[in-house]
Amino acid sequence: MDPIQNPFAPGAGSPPPALVGRSDILNQGTILYARVKQHRAEKNLLLTGLRGVGKTVLLNELERLAEFCDYKTIMIEATVDKTLGEVLVPPLRQLLYKLDKLAGTGHKVRRGFAVLRSFINVIKVKVGEIEIGLDIEPEKGSADSGNFEADLTTLFIAVAEAAEEKNTAIAILIDEIQYLSNKELSALIIAMHRMQQRQRPLVLIGAGLPILPALTGEAKTYAERLFQFSDIGALSKEDVCKALQEPVKKYDVKFTKEALEEIFLLTEGYPYFVQEWGYKSWNAATHSPITLQHVQESTPDVIHRLDQSFFRVRFDRLTPSEQSFLRAMAEITTNSKQTSDIAAILWLTIHQVGPARARLIKKGMIYSPTYGDIAFTVPLFGDFMKRVMPILKNRSD
Ligand SMILES: Nc1ncnc2c1ncn2[C@@H]1O[C@H](COP(=O)(O)OP(=O)(O)OP(=O)(O)O)[C@@H](O)[C@H]1O
Ligand SMILES: [Mg+2]
Known part of the structure; x- marks a missing residue:
């Protein structure tokens, strides 16, 4: 069938044509956003799971949901070669500019910039050539102690207070959290602990490989109390069928029951593989329905493609x-x-x-x-x- 119209979306972070099996987490997200806006305590979310299960897709969806709930968002990806400070500062600065443009009076956004400047001075981040509001002096004594945990907390609280003054809230979404160092992860957890005590409107949602076992001591106890850990796993058979059948429906195309069974068996329900097999089987068929034979014909091709790229x-x-x-x-x-x-x-x-x-x-x-x-x-x-x-x-x- 027409490869141009092929609805399947194999690829890192590519939104699937049908996002199945994740409604519980999206509901949790909606509740979290609404409760935090009303100054009610709620656990932040940490989505953990293996490669290709759909964590990034879900994080993007949760970001959209936050915007829909009138949050201002930042989304960052932790990497091995950059510190948390380095990846966090540029989007935080942009966020403050966005807050600055919102209607309303008050000085908290300006203070946010000043605290961010202190923070940058101490962590010695080179944020390219950008300047943090040229006319703003660092706020002495805030976020400049050199203790990353305490400084991050002060910074988060200043930004959250700036948002509050502008009648909005903040969602910080962090992908690939497993690349944060233990020190950074603990600092984040502790900052969120203070945030919850002070009931400021800032939500943190993380996604990455399983990290809880790597945490120790105080950070671990806090993490268990402050975060809801959701294990993002393989899809059930029913969801795999939906993920395949729904996107092709609008082209008047169907998968046969045997074709669906075969894809479920081969993929073990892992979303990335489901997209790959869906994609290749669509191309292998000349007309509806897509049969077991089409799936079987595509299998060597899919495995070859996975071996050459994903693996x-x-x-x-x-x-x-x-x-x-x-x-x-x-x-x-x-x-x-x-x-x-x-x-x-x-x-x-x-x-x-x-x-x-x-x-x-x-x-x-x-x-x-x-x-x-x-x-x-x-x-x-x-x-x-x-x-x-x-x-x-x-x-x-
Ligand atoms: N719920 C879902 N239903 C169907 N397909 C999905 C679902 N979630 C993700 N996918 C598909 O799975 C693939 C991988 O998704 P994504 O990149 O979000 O995974 P990931 O967990 O972030 O992987 P990695 O750990 O490698 O970053 C994409 O092709 C996406 O379209
Ligand atoms: Mg990802």
Whole structure:
């Protein structure tokens, strides 16, 4: 069928033609926005899940929802090579400009700029050539203590108060939160704790790979009380059917029941794969319905495409010892994968595989769901490892 009209949307953050199975989280978002605007306590949201399950799509949707609820929003993406301060300052500055343009009197926006200036002076962010309101002096004694936790809190509160004065509220959405350092994550959590105590209108929504197990001590206890952790997972069979059937309906096209079953089996309900199989099966069919045969015909093509892109980009960033580690992981088919078992498969000691394991966690390839256990962050990655490295080689650092 016409590839130009193909409704499916495989790609990082591409909005799916039908966003299925996430209505609970969107409802939670609506309640959170409404309650915080009314100065009522409500838990912020942290969406965690594996690669390609639709966290970014959901975060974008939650941003739209916030705008609909009259919030001013900023959306940032944490990265390994930038600090939280660096990614946060430019959009916060823009946000203050937006607040400044809103009708109303008062001095809180101006104060927001002054506090932001102090914050920048201390964290020594180079925000390109931009100036933070040239005529504004830093506010001495605010957000300039050098203690990131305390300074971030002061900054957030100043910005939230500026929004409040302009009769609006703020939503800060952060993608890829697992790339924040422990110190940054704790600072965010503590800042949100103070925000809740003072009932200021600022909401934080984060998305990323599972992080709760990585948190420790005070940050962990606060996080559990302040945030609702929503696990974004694979879609149910019913939702996979909807995700495929609904978008094609308006072209008078249908998938047969067997075709849907096959896609569910192959994708295990992972949204990114569902979009890929939907996309290729549409192209393989010449007319409706899209049948099991069309799906089967497309499968080698889809796998090839995934191997060349989705999986490959991740594989190419790995050193030989990291590749061996993941290849050994693929040998263990149970959910629980212990580091000691992986080391044994490679004829190495736990100590020898330690550095590769640590780097793989840092690169976001594996995570530790429970103490001692590790798991792939990319669904179906084990199968890919077997395809790309048919023979297991044990290479250590
Ligand atoms: N609820 C959904 N229903 C159907 N398709 C979805 C859904 N959520 C996401 N998708 C599709 O899945 C793909 C991946 O989505 P997205 O990039 O948001 O995932 P992610 O969890 O952010 O992945 P990563 O961890 O790699 O950043 C996109 O092609 C998107 O269209
Ligand atoms: Mg994403």
